[in-house]
Amino acid sequence: MLKPEHLRTLREVIQRGSFAAAANRLGYTASAVSQQMASLERETGVRLFHRSARKVLPTSAAEVMARHASIVLADMDRLVAAVRQAHRNTEQEVRLGVFPSFGLNALPGLLRELEPEDRAGFTVSVAEPSQLIGHLGAGGELDAAIVYQVGTSGLSWPSSMHRRWIAEDPFKLVLPRAWPDLAPYGPEQLMDLPWIMHHPASGDASVLDGLFARWNLHPRVVGHSDDSSATLAMVGACVGVALLPELALRHHGQDVVVADVQWLNVSRSIFALYLPDRESARLRLLLDALAAARV
16 A cells, blocks of 8 residues: 655655655655665556666656655645644534523533533523624624524624524413413403513514504503513413413423414524634534424
């Protein structure tokens, strides 16, 4: 089998004109260079040099081999460089931002599925999407953020960001279990119920308000909350009913009933935002796992 170091030595011998000059260039002895060239001749089955007491002359076969050796060695150098870059990208720590219900109900399970060395390569910050986006970008504290958007309003990000869709997270109707059964949850059954709504200034609230308006519903609002855990606790305490995304309901208690109301038909889109130059192999590994799991 041809050895790369023998090809490098052959190239140096032809460029330098002698075994001794090549040896001096490569840090070998002249005897070591001679032995390498003899080994290369045995491997190829052709004579590479005319040897005499005074000088060594390359044959035409040696010159052809040296030209091809330069191409092969350059390809090998590029291969090694690519592997090293991939390794650096894999080793690069990823500073990830996630919104609260994702950090509570999705990310821990996904991280547990990764190999320990990959799992250790993430630092995580939990905040609302608008806050996370403010920490992305050049000089930002985050490399990527998992965010959500209800409809097409209420959230914006720089055009330089890459956006990768992860999943749709449908809203569910959540009711106190202590209340009488209201199935099949038609519009007329929900009209007079007390509701816990998002704060009016939020993007989610405007979308949900539009949803209610389409069905001519005018909910009796008894509270406002943008925190899914707090809303869920209030529903369990019989304060009112609410619409909450499915992801926030994964570990709900026995004091609430979760209903899939088809006619409501509203969801939030979950996606990742990141700058192209921050897309490391480790980040792609996580995003691929998220897309496969559909959260």
